[in-house]
Amino acid sequence: MSARQSTLLPLFTTFNTDPVTLARRLLGQRLVRIHQGVRLAGTIVETEAYLxxxxxxxxxxxxxxxxxxASMYLPAGHAYVYFTYGMHHCMNVVCGKKDEGVAVLLRALEPTEGLKVMYQHRFAAKRDIDLCSGPAKLTQALAIDLTCDGINMLTSNDLFIEKQRSRCLPGRLIGRSARIGVGYAHSWAKKPLRYFILGNPYVSRAAPAVKATAR
DNA sequence: CCCGTGATTTAT
DNA sequence: TAAATCACGGGG
Structure with a gap:
C-alpha cells in the first residue's frame, strides 16, 4: 500500500452518498493538490450541497x-471544476449515482501545507485567512483550474482528499445556513444547504446560521 | 456600493 | 444573433 492510500478517504462508498451527507462528511477532511511537485493542502471547513x-x-x-x-454527471469521487465570472474557478466533489448530477461545492479551507506558494498564487492575500476563505480563493491558492475538471480523486496523484478522521464531525460542531450567491433560485435559495465548522475563522463569511442537528 | 471578465444561458 | 446572467473577489 502506498503512503497516499493509507490516508486516503477509504473507498468509493465514502463519496457514493447524497450531497447533504457528503457536505457534512467532508468537513474536517483534507483537500490535497500536488502542483509542480509542491504539496498544497488545507482542512475543509465550509461546503454546500447541490441537489x-x-x-x-x-x-x-x-x-x-x-x-x-458534463463532469457533474460522472461517478462519485470525481472533481467538477467550472469557470465563472470571466475569471474564477470553483471546485465540487461529485457524489450520488452516476448521471444523478449531484455534488458538493468546496467553499473554504483552513490552509495547512504549502502556504508560501499559496501566497504567490493569491496576489491579494495579506493574512492566512485570506488564502482559501471562498470557493474561488481556494482554487486560486491551490492552482485548481479546468485542467482538474473531471479528475477521479480516488485514483489521482495530483488532486485528492485525505482522511483526517474516520467519523463525521458531531452535529454540535457544524453550523448551517442558506447557500451563498443563489438568490435567483426561488424557494431553493433559502434552504439551509451550506455547512461549516462552527467558530472556525477560515470560513468565507459569517452568516445567520443555526446549529446543525446531529445525524 | 460597484465593477471586471468571458463562457453559458435565455430571449428574440 | 443579441442580451442577460453568473455557486465571485477586490476595492471604495
Missing part, C-alpha cells in the same frame, strides 16, 4: 447537460 435535477440553484437543474457541467 441536482430538482434544485434550482444547481448547474444540473432540470436535467440540464452542457459541455461545462
Amino acid at each position: 441536482g435535477e430538482p434544485d434550482r440553484a444547481a448547474h444540473t437543474f432540470n436535467g440540464r447537460r452542457t459541455k461545462r457541467n
